[in-house]
Amino acid sequence: MLVFALQKLLPGDPALMIAGEERDPKVVEFIREKYRLNDPLPVQYGAWVTQIAQGDFGRSLRTDVPVTTLIAQKLPVTIQLAVMAMIVAILVGVPAGILAAVKKGTITDYLANFFALSGLSIPNFWLGILLIFLVSVQLGWLPASGYVSPARDLWLSIKTMLMPAFVLGTALAATLMRHTRSAMIEVLGADYIRTARAKGLYERTVIMKHAMRNALVPIVTLMTLLFGELLGGAVLTEQIFSIPGFGKLVVDAVFTRDYAVVQGIVLCTAIGFIVMNLLADVVYILINPRLRGA
Incomplete structure (x- = not known):
């Protein structure tokens, strides 16, 4: 404290x-x-x-600004980055995991596992610098750094956050892919899946309606934990892309010994984890009818 x-x-x-x-x-x-x-x-x-x-987190020792004001300024930035990174991770990781489980032992499964290993192995800071050099400096497709509020210019805000969201989403997608693959392989070997196939249902219906729905429970748990980590601030990514979010705020506060800001961010991060776990319990009930019956 x-x-x-x-x-x-x-x-x-x-x-x-x-x-x-x-x-x-x-x-x-x-x-x-x-x-x-x-x-x-x-x-x-x-x-x-x-x-x-009473909602009083104190005042910054460096700027004498209330900590709640600083958090209110930086939290929307980090939430936007976290949401975009999770969208990238879900769009890439979940389909890749399903495809790897269905095509287990084939070249598709090996390629998906290679992607997951690459996503877990490549450092975020190296990938971020590489994307800035290729996409921004060489090709000029996206802004190299900075942040624009969606209220000011929605499209420019998306373009500015696209690269950092991709950098974070790649690592999350690799984790999601491996867990989705494991959950789907376990579910596809269950008796009710064989019964559904024996009834003559289309394979796509068996996978998406019966297998995927039951495999979602552990995946939802992982998603909430990953999103909670993102809310804690992607320190290196925000530093590389000069994004004024939680990560950059906490780094600046540590270097300037602004203890009130540091403990305010840590407390908000802990509250975020609690809220995300509560949300996961609610989603369990929505996706699993047996829990609603209980």
Whole structure:
């Protein structure tokens, strides 16, 4: 927490030194009083929890801007990037996993597994730099970096976020592909799948209506966890593409020792994980009729 971290700064920390001289002791004492550093630790923690319960995350030590204001500015950017990355991952990873499971042991299965291995092995920062060089510098198809709000220009905003979303989505697609393949292979060997085929149903109906629906439960769990990680901020990707999201905000806050901002982002990330897991439980009921009956 902020109060615990600030105690390491006071007194005599290089962060409080100007031109090699320590600041006025009166200033140090003022800061200790302002942040309740003279109170016992349980009192400090209780005061912090009370402020958080009231929606007060404190103020930035560097800019003196409320942390809630900074989060409100950066969170929509990260949400947009996370949504676009998940769309890329779902459109690529899920169909590839289904196809690999249906064509198990064929060249299609081997190619899908090679794609998954490549997506997991290629570093995001290297792929991002490579795309900037090829797509932006050499071909000039997409902007190299920056961010444009959808409210200002929707199409330009999509073009600006397309490359970073692809960089993040490639790694997520590889993970989704492997889990989708495993879930589909397990479901395709079930008795009710053989019964559906014995009834003369089309293979496409068997796969999409019977197999895929039952294989979605573990995939939905993975999707929510991956989306929660994206909300935590894709630090390297946002730094490479100069996207002013959670990742860039937390990196800047760490380097400037802006503890209030760091703990505010961490707290919001934890809340995001909780919300996504709750959403996964709701989706389970929607896709699995047996849970609705229970």
